[in-house]
Amino acid sequence: METIDAFESWFDEAMTDCGEIEAPPGFEARTIATLHQQRSRRHWLGSLSLTAALTAAVFPFVVYGLFSIHPDVQEPPLVQTRIHAPSAQRVPLRSPVRHPHLRAAENSRRGVPIIVPPLTAQEEAILRLARNSAAKQLASIGTNRDDLTAGSQPLEIQALQIPPVGREEEK
């Protein structure tokens, strides 16, 4: 019994001694300084890594912009938007304000140029031939008026016989 009591008291004292350990002086200040240092280091590393990432992202574009060989950009071929058609084909505009689409020979309403191929020589010749033939026909009609009455007969108008209208009893 005495041994048990002796051990218990010894153990409690030993445990108390172990628990009374104090940190060396300046421990807290050193720890706080370490934490500050670590925080600033993390901040610095974070900024550095962010800058490096941005640089890595932008660098290829800069290099491409500086050293890439641009192909000679040629202007698109000029398209003749106005057709030099014969004067008979042109439609005179009575009121340009009322018909803005007719004025838009060069550009459509959306700004897209209307590409109209010019007439070929063959087409112009056909057009000219058709116009001349039509004009000749008109001219021939005007000069030979007798031909119009040659095949026709004079109109005969017969007298109309109108039956009397009335009742059957009266008749």
Next chain:
Amino acid sequence: MRNGGDVIAVRLWTKASDETAWESCVREHGQMVYRIAFSVLRNSHAAEDAAQDTFLRALRSGKLNDIRDARAWLAKIAWRSALDHRRNDEVSIESVAEPESQVLNVENQLLRDERTRLLHELIRSLPRDLQDMVTLSTVQELSGADVAAILGIPEASVRTRMHRARELMKQKWESRLRQ
């Protein structure tokens, strides 16, 4: 622009308050963290390194304001950190040094050192699970519930193991007295 200024102001305030929170945390729980580290390592320099490592790990792990029980959280980190330091540094028995004592009497100091040395020898002779539990029980700030939380065992198991540890240590202590 005003929103941007508000965001910067809030961030500065949060950062400042966070730094203040960490400082107060070190001042409040620094001793406990150091004692846990010392109970494992039995070396003042190694214990200080482990304690600082504890706070650095805590800083890396997240915001202090989000932690509900900072004391238990730090105790757990301190325990793991001390175990890691013991594995890495392999503190030998010869290098074990007791911290400076506040006791004025030299005789008491010698008695106390002898008592502490014997206690740690007895603790080292215990099985590993009992060893860890008695080591943590030497820290004043830790209750049975705290020890249970750190070791991840039920609180009742702490009491049972402590009883077993005492029995084993008593036998060894008696055999030493007989010698």
